[in-house]
Amino acid sequence: MSVVGGMFRKMAILSVKHVCKSYKTGLIKKKTKIILQDITFDVQEGEVLGLTGASGSGKSTLIRCIMRLTPVDSGTIIMDGTDLLQLSPTDLRQSRKVMQMLFQNPASALNPRKTIRESLAEPILIHQLPEATLKEIPGILDMLQLKKDLLDRYPHQLSGGELQRICLGRLLLLRPRLLLLDEPTSMLDVSVQAQIIEIMRNIRKEYPITVLFVSHDLALLKAVCDRIGVMEQGKLLELQPVEELFQHPSEQYTRDLIRAFNDF
Numbered sequence: 001m002s003v004v005g006g007m008f009r010k011m012a013i014l015s016v017k018h019v020c021k022s023y024k025t026g027l028i029k030k031k032t033k034i035i036l037q038d039i040t041f042d043v044q045e046g047e048v049l050g051l052t053g054a055s056g057s058g059k060s061t062l063i064r065c066i067m068r069l070t071p072v073d074s075g076t077i078i079m080d081g082t083d084l085l086q087l088s089p090t091d092l093r094q095s096r097k098v099m100q101m102l103f104q105n106p107a108s109a110l111n112p113r114k115t116i117r118e119s120l121a122e123p124i125l126i127h128q129l130p131e132a133t134l135k136e137i138p139g140i141l142d143m144l145q146l147k148k149d150l151l152d153r154y155p156h157q158l159s160g161g162e163l164q165r166i167c168l169g170r171l172l173l174l175r176p177r178l179l180l181l182d183e184p185t186s187m188l189d190v191s192v193q194a195q196i197i198e199i200m201r202n203i204r205k206e207y208p209i210t211v212l213f214v215s216h217d218l219a220l221l222k223a224v225c226d227r228i229g230v231m232e233q234g235k236l237l238e239l240q241p242v243e244e245l246f247q248h249p250s251e252q253y254t255r256d257l258i259r260a261f262n263d264f
């Protein structure tokens with residue numbers, strides 16, 4: 001069990017099956033670049049599932065396919081029994097409420113002319129959630145270890161880490177069932193790692209949330225995830241509970257990754 005670990009129900013909230021994705025590259029001589037090769041895995045309700053692998057192995061592309069920000073060539077992506085790839089634009093908008101993604105540099109999405117309070121209220125208004133949701137803001141700030149005096153400041157008056165947590169708070173106010181985090185710590189100092197672990201623990205205490213967590217940071221994934229999947233060159237090499245992966249990695253690539261992590 002991870003440091004943050006919780007009990008999760010053995011029921012898939014998200015099923016990715018045989019997903020393949022390629023890009024056409026080259027202006028004159030078109031070449032096909034294969035990015036994802038037959039990716040299949042389930043995310044269980046309530047778990048934190050980590051995805052790691054070398055740069056360019058396809059992690060972000062996979063997340064983007066799940067969010068339907070980029071089309072897949074083939075395969076299915078089932079969320080709560082619904083094939084996301086078959087949804088009409090209207091139904092897709094509905095599904096986006098239950099599935100939220102924190103991008104690598106989310107702070108750029110904040111309006112510099114709006115106070116943090118206004119930015120936090122924005123998604124509540126856009127998604128027409130009950131006004132009472134605004135009352136949840138102080139609780140969310142506590143959970144994210146942010147002081148309430150930040151509410152009346154503007155984005156440029158916050159640190160990168162604070163801005164990132166505000167963006168996470170905006171997503172959490174929508175009470176998503178599935179949260180997709182793409183390298184949420186890449187912009188942050190290693191010293192905030194302990195804080196992120198604490199925050200993940202707080203979130204899991206408060207919310208019945210499922211998280212797909214993409215990161216290069218094996219130490220962080222080890223601390224916050226229930227299971228970790230390892231990607232290499234568009235393939236999901238293995239997906240195992242954290243302890244199992246660290247004690248008995250089945251692939252040479254994973255063994256090398258763990259050795260490098262242990263030597264660090």
Ligand SMILES: Nc1ncnc2c1ncn2[C@@H]1O[C@H](COP(=O)(O)OP(=O)(O)OP(=O)(O)O)[C@@H](O)[C@H]1O
Pocket residue numbers: 023025033035053054055056057058059060061062
């Ligand atoms: N629009 C695109 N057109 C062509 N190739 C692309 C496009 N988007 C991504 N790629 C390629 O797909 C591959 C996978 O990229 P992706 O961003 O998914 O990897 P990643 O594992 O998330 O990497 P990182 O850890 O560096 O973020 C890379 O080789 C990248 O160059």
